Amino acid sequence: MIAVIQRVRQASVTVENQVIAHINRGLVILLGVAQGDTGQDVSFMVEKIARLRIFPDTQGKMTDSIQDINGELLLISQFTLLANTEKGRRPSFELAAPPEEARVRYQETLEQFRALGLSVQAGIFGATMDVALDNDGPMTLILDSRADKGVKKVKNLLHQADRHT
Structure with a gap:
């Protein structure tokens, strides 16, 4: 599962000239679901995004999460995040x-959110949408549930190896 997360001042989604969703300060999340993603990938992603400290406090330090600021989320399905562009000019x-x-x-x-x-x-799953946003920062992050869990697994193995030496 891949998510592109953008911190925004406001954002909206329009489908067929109708605004169907609008948020104020918060996060726009473009979510791509990969083959084989499970409920564990969902839980990992939700927990990670909910607790990321990417909002500034009064001194400008990034210490606050979306939960801390009572911010809003705009979730948009985007399968194109899983594009494979290794061969040719047309993404697979x-x-x-x-x-x-x-x-x-x-x-x-x-x-879960x-x-x-x-x-x-x-947004509407599978629909063609117009997404408008006022990016704050800009602050944009890319999360991959499989890569992030893999990093955690390697760190745990290294930590265990250090304890045994």
Whole structure:
């Protein structure tokens, strides 16, 4: 699962000339679901995003999370984050989960953010959308649930090896 997270002053999603979602200060999350992503990937991503300290305090230091500032989230499904551009000039989306599988993970992500008490707006899964945002910073991060868990696993193995030497 890949997420592109942008800190925003405000953002909105328009479908067929109708604004369907709007947030004020918070995060826009573009979410790509990969083949084989599970509920563990969803939980990892939700916990990570909810606790990232990427909002400045009164001294300008990034010490606050989306939860700390009572910010809002705008979640948008974007399978194109899983594009493979290694061959040729046309991207392949073979790494993206099939739509029915991706929809389940997208809904789980929405539900888990809401279960944390966060205010969440959402785009329409599978729709063509116009996304407008007022980027704050800019502050943009890319998270990959598999890569981040892999880093954690390596760190744990190194830590265990250090304890045994």
